[in-house]
Amino acid sequence: MKIACIGAGYVGGPTMAMIAYKCPDIEVVVLDIAQARIDQWNSDKLPIYEPGLDEIVFEARGRNLFFSIDVEKHVGEADIIFISVNTPTKVRGVGAGAAADLTYWESAARTIAKACTSSKIIVEKSTVPVKTAEAVEKVLARNCVDKSIRFDILSNPEFLAEGTAIDDLKKPDRVLIGGRETESGLKAVATLKAVYERWVPSERVITANLWSAELSKLTANAFLAQRISSINAISALCEATGANVKQVSYAIGTDSRIGPKFLNASVGFGGSCFQKDILNLVYICESVGLKEVADYWRSVVTINDYQKDRFVNRMLEAMFNTVSGKRCAIFGFAFKKDTGDTRETPAIDVCHKLMADKAKIACYDPQVTEDQMIRDLSLDPYMWDHPAGQVTPKMTMVKQQFTTCKTAYEAAAGAHCIAIMTEWDEFKTLDYQKLYDGMVKPAYIFDGRNIVDPVKLREIGFVVYGIGQPLDPFVTESAF
Numbered sequence: 407m408k409i410a411c412i413g414a415g416y417v418g419g420p421t422m423a424m425i426a427y428k429c430p431d432i433e434v435v436v437l438d439i440a441q442a443r444i445d446q447w448n449s450d451k452l453p454i455y456e457p458g459l460d461e462i463v464f465e466a467r468g469r470n471l472f473f474s475i476d477v478e479k480h481v482g483e484a485d486i487i488f489i490s491v492n493t494p495t496k497v498r499g500v501g502a503g504a505a506a507d508l509t510y511w512e513s514a515a516r517t518i519a520k521a522c523t524s525s526k527i528i529v530e531k532s533t534v535p536v537k538t539a540e541a542v543e544k545v546l547a548r549n550c551v552d553k554s555i556r557f558d559i560l561s562n563p564e565f566l567a568e569g570t571a572i573d574d575l576k577k578p579d580r581v582l583i584g585g586r587e588t589e590s591g592l593k594a595v596a597t598l599k600a601v602y603e604r605w606v607p608s609e610r611v612i613t614a615n616l617w618s619a620e621l622s623k624l625t626a627n628a629f630l631a632q633r634i635s636s637i638n639a640i641s642a643l644c645e646a647t648g649a650n651v652k653q654v655s656y657a658i659g660t661d662s663r664i665g666p667k668f669l670n671a672s673v674g675f676g677g678s679c680f681q682k683d684i685l686n687l688v689y690i691c692e693s694v695g696l697k698e699v700a701d702y703w704r705s706v707v708t709i710n711d712y713q714k715d716r717f718v719n720r721m722l723e724a725m726f727n728t729v730s731g732k733r734c735a736i737f738g739f740a741f742k743k744d745t746g747d748t749r750e751t752p753a754i755d756v757c758h759k760l761m762a763d764k765a766k767i768a769c770y771d772p773q774v775t776e777d778q779m780i781r782d783l784s785l786d787p788y789m790w791d792h793p794a795g796q797v798t799p800k801m802t803m804v805k806q807q808f809t810t811c812k813t814a815y816e817a818a819a820g821a822h823c824i825a826i827m828t829e830w831d832e833f834k835t836l837d838y839q840k841l842y843d844g845m846v847k848p849a850y851i852f853d854g855r856n857i858v859d860p861v862k863l864r865e866i867g868f869v870v871y872g873i874g875q876p877l878d879p880f881v882t883e884s885a886f
């Protein structure tokens with residue numbers, strides 16, 4: 407059996423590497439139009455930082471795992487073709503800022519139509535609006551010259567989270583496969599199911615109809631993000647009342663119907679998918695006339711934006727309503743720990759707001775390069791996922807207010823405040839006395855991840871703000 411995957415990104419790369427690793431007899435080729443990305447996959451330094459990924463790729467690469475830009479050749483030769491291209495939020499035209507941009511998706515479908523001379527199973531791996539499989543079927547049916555060729559479209563959404571991708575792929579809670587409930591559709595489902603059952607217990611490989619599978623992915627992300635927005639909304643109430651959101655999370659999470667996961671209040675969720683997928687869900691609901699449902703889900707994003715605003719407002723309020731010219735140390739830029747991914751990271755919004763108030767930012771992240779940060783801060787919203795989203799004139803302005811540092815200590819030296827944006831483990835064990843000694847006084851810590859101990863840091867002399875934690879007396883007693 408031969409598998410090809412169009413799109414060698416955060417999903418295509420690791421998922422295909424896992425299939426190749428677990429099934430040495432299946433040839434897996436991961437394809438991309440971006441030569442640079444393929445070169446990185448073929449090098450010693452992979453394009454993605456993900457714990458455990460190197461071992462898997464290095465074992466399978468060259469054996470039965472290959473990375474190539476020769477898309478048409480390998481698509482033509484494959485039995486199963488995964489499509490794992492980016493499906494970003496539209497930046498212009500109808501549905502801009504909400505609908506999914508299916509340009510890359512459709513171009514992948516057209517490539518398949520052009521390249522195929524035999525019947526194939528096509529697997530939607532990307533997250534797509536419900537009913538996208540129908541659009542793919544139509545593109546293939548009208549473009550494939552040989553009418554005897556059959557395409558069976560499956561939906562097999564990916565549920566991995568970055569930072570834990572390899573564990574998630576090795577031991578998934580479930581694998582979901584949706585297909586047409588026809589004879590050939592069911593056969594295609596069984597073929598893909600058999601691939602996963604090589605390492606996933608069969609009761610965890612769930613099957614559904616195509617539309618249920620497509621919608622389940624958007625719904626899963628919406629539910630996960632909704633939990634974060636719910637606890638973040640409560641964190642604001644905690645700060646207003648003296649309750650502690652960590653205690654509230656623990657108390658409610660012990661109810662087995664609620665469960666303890668995804669209840670960490672934070673500066674807001676980031677990542678390439680939560681916001682994009684909720685906006686997409688909202689757009690679909692509006693398109694079918696479900697305004698109330700759309701409004702309900704939109705509020706998850708509204709609260710997330712509110713949380714980021716609230717965080718910066720707390721910083722300003724504590725620092726006498728001005729950060730003009732003040733050095734602000736930003737600890738962490740990635741959207742979560744154990745990844746170098748910065749897509750939709752809350753750090754971007756926080757830095758933008760601080761820079762708008764004329765702050766000087768000194769940022770340290772163990773995995774994110776300076777180029778990446780400057781690029782992120784220079785792009786317009788949603789542009790990061792589009793190839794056109796290249797250098798903008800904003801870059802020069804950003805560079806005047808933003809520098810990167812090699813260590814947390816360097817970032818904090820001479821700073822008025824530290825803002826923790828990513829929960830990297832190393833931030834938990836820093837020598838905070840040393841950091842304090844090198845800072846301007848009063849020295850502040852704004853913990854956007856609730857990873858430091860406010861009591862200990864207050865003993866050192868810091869003014870500490872933690873999301874949803876009782877406010878520091880320095881702030882409550884001030885005249886502001």
Ligand SMILES: NC(=O)C1=CN([C@@H]2O[C@H](COP(=O)(O)OP(=O)(O)OC[C@H]3O[C@@H](n4cnc5c(N)ncnc54)[C@H](O)[C@@H]3O)[C@@H](O)[C@H]2O)C=CC1
Nearest residue numbers: 413414415416417438439491492493510513514532533564
């Ligand atoms: N990043 C994540 O953790 C997860 C992402 N997803 C979904 O998976 C999909 C892919 O996401 P990522 O891997 O993060 O995106 P990505 O941007 O990292 O990778 C997509 C790749 O597809 C390539 N591409 C675009 N059009 C192409 C074409 N016509 N032919 C060949 N290559 C093409 C791009 O050059 C890019 O390298 C999205 O729909 C996303 O919503 C789903 C679960 C998790």
Ligand SMILES: O=C(O)[C@H]1O[C@H](OP(=O)(O)OP(=O)(O)OC[C@H]2O[C@@H](n3ccc(=O)[nH]c3=O)[C@H](O)[C@@H]2O)[C@H](O)[C@@H](O)[C@@H]1O
Nearest residue numbers: 564565566567568668669670672674675676677679741742
């Ligand atoms: O479709 C996707 O792209 C993926 O989106 C998320 O995965 P990911 O974005 O990689 O990471 P998460 O662990 O979900 O974290 C997302 C954001 O929420 C934040 N978060 C998470 C949990 C929490 O309790 N509090 C919180 O603020 C994280 O810091 C991060 O910024 C989902 O967890 C995956 O199941 C899904 O496949």
